[in-house]
Amino acid sequence: MVKSVHEWKEEVFPALESKASEFRLMGYDKVTAEDIWNCLNEKVWKNNPSKRLFEIVQDILRLSSNVYMSYLTINAHQDDNLMASIAALTKKES
Structure with a gap:
C-alpha cells in the first residue's frame, strides 16, 4: 500500500526510536x-x-550520521539568524 510519508509516522515510530537509540x-x-x-x-x-x-x-x-549532522548544523545556523534578527528588532524598539 502506498501512502504519503506523513501518514506512515505512527507505524514507523519503532524504527525512529531504534535510529535515535543508535545515534x-x-x-x-x-x-x-x-x-x-x-x-x-x-x-x-x-x-x-x-x-x-x-x-x-x-x-x-539508512539515515547516516553525516546527513543528521548537516541537518543539525543548518538548523543551528537558522536559529542563530533568527535570534540575531529578534535581537536587532528588540534593540531598535528600546
Whole structure:
C-alpha cells in the first residue's frame, strides 16, 4: 500500500526510536525519534512523497550520521539568524 510519508509516522515510530537509540550510542545524547523524523522530512522526504512502508523504514535505517549532522548544523545556523534578527528588532524598539 502506498501512502504519503506523513501518514506512515505512527507505524514507523519503532524504527525512529531504534535510529535515535543508535545515534545516542554514537554520542548524540539528546536525539529523539521526533528529531529523526524532522531530519528525514527536511533532508530525504521533501514535499511529502508517497511511499510504501518498507521504503519509509529503509530510509530511516539508512539515515547516516553525516546527513543528521548537516541537518543539525543548518538548523543551528537558522536559529542563530533568527535570534540575531529578534535581537536587532528588540534593540531598535528600546
